[in-house]
Amino acid sequence: MTKRRRRATQPTKPLLKAPQRIGFLDSGAVVGELRQIHEDADDPDAERMPADDELFGALLYAEKHAQALRSRPEAVQRAAALKRVQLWEYVREQSEIHQTRAVEDARQAGAQWIELAPAMAVNAPSAAYNKAKRQKAVELLDETLERQRVRRTPEAVLQAERRLMREQAAERRAQEVAQLHHALLLPVVSRLLEQREFLRSDDDVDYWLEEIEAVLPHCRTPLQKASLDRYFDAALRALSKLERDTAHPVALNEAARLALAAAVELQQQKR
Structure with missing residues (x-):
């Protein structure tokens, strides 16, 4: 009977059982x-x-x-x-x-692997490189739903590092988009508030415009910026609903109409 060959484990494949670690300890x-x-x-x-x-x-x-x-x-x-x-x-x-x-x-x-080898108690630059990559696995998690520790092989660590670099790049792009949106949002929101007395309102409209007015002068932290954006969206929804319910434009003059149009255009660009 032919003996079945054991399949080689992929070097980047996570271990079947997550390695046990102490982790945080007082x-x-x-x-x-x-x-x-x-x-x-x-x-x-x-x-x-x-x-x-x-x-x-x-x-x-x-x-x-x-x-x-x-x-x-x-x-x-x-x-x-x-x-x-x-x-x-x-x-x-x-x-x-x-x-x-x-x-x-x-x-x-600027240290070369040949210089690091004796400091890491190995005999060759390649061994120093491999040892460093294996140890790097301690700080990395894989892409599985369980988010296990990365397999302690240079290949697995490289794969995880590349994925981490992609995630960081995506996060930086998202932050840049958010900063640009916030820079565009400030003058639009300020203009909308300036025309507040020329906008039809109800309890919902008043509530969200008051929230915008409260956060706008202190809008510096990421949480405050996110809150301003959320209040802005809610105010536009409330104005749109009021316009549908009353069957009358909520803008009472041309300046208010232009301010509201700019706000709606910015909201649509974000989508």
């Missing part, structure tokens, strides 16, 4: 718990244990003074050792993230 609190265990065990040197935010030093202390816990029940010793394991794993994860950022800074400063 390491200071865990070090504090370790400190308390040593103090409860009457460790004579407990006061020499580094501060809670000195993670590496605190771990070295806990390792060196593990014997001070021998008088405590096994459950306590086990808890202390497990906390050390957890903290070392956290240190390992964080070291990958921070080394990746250091490599990126070095590359931006």
Whole structure:
């Protein structure tokens, strides 16, 4: 019987099971718990244990003074050792993230992969490059609905980086469009408010024009700009509804008609 060949896994394909990571951890609190265990065990040197935010030093202390816990029940010793394991794993994860950022800074400063190789404890520029790409996977998510961590291969990381660059470029374009729209919106809205007394109104029209009037002088943050745009759309909807319901133009003079026409044209351009 012919043995079925195993299909090769695509280098960019996500792992079937998301890799387990500690991620965020209040390491200071865990070090504090370790400190308390040593103090409860009457460790004579407990006061020499580094501060809670000195993670590496605190771990070295806990390792060196593990014997001070021998008088405590096994459950306590086990808890202390497990906390050390957890903290070392956290240190390992964080070291990958921070080394990746250091490599990126070095590359931006003109460092070549041949220079980075010995600093990264590898023997060749290609090995330094591959190691840097694998570590970069720690900070990247794939495009699946589950948003899993990217597979730790250079190919997968490159694919994820290209996708991230496309997303960032799209976000920049969207921001540029939004800024341009806001620049066009300000004079149109101001002109509409100037003609407010020459526009027919009801409760809805008055409400949305008052909202525009309130936010317009302080329209600086993205949220305020988005609010102005939303109020503008709502005011035009209210004016259009009033015109349909009354069967009369809402603009009472030529200046108001031109201001309203400019507002409607800008709204249609946005669509």
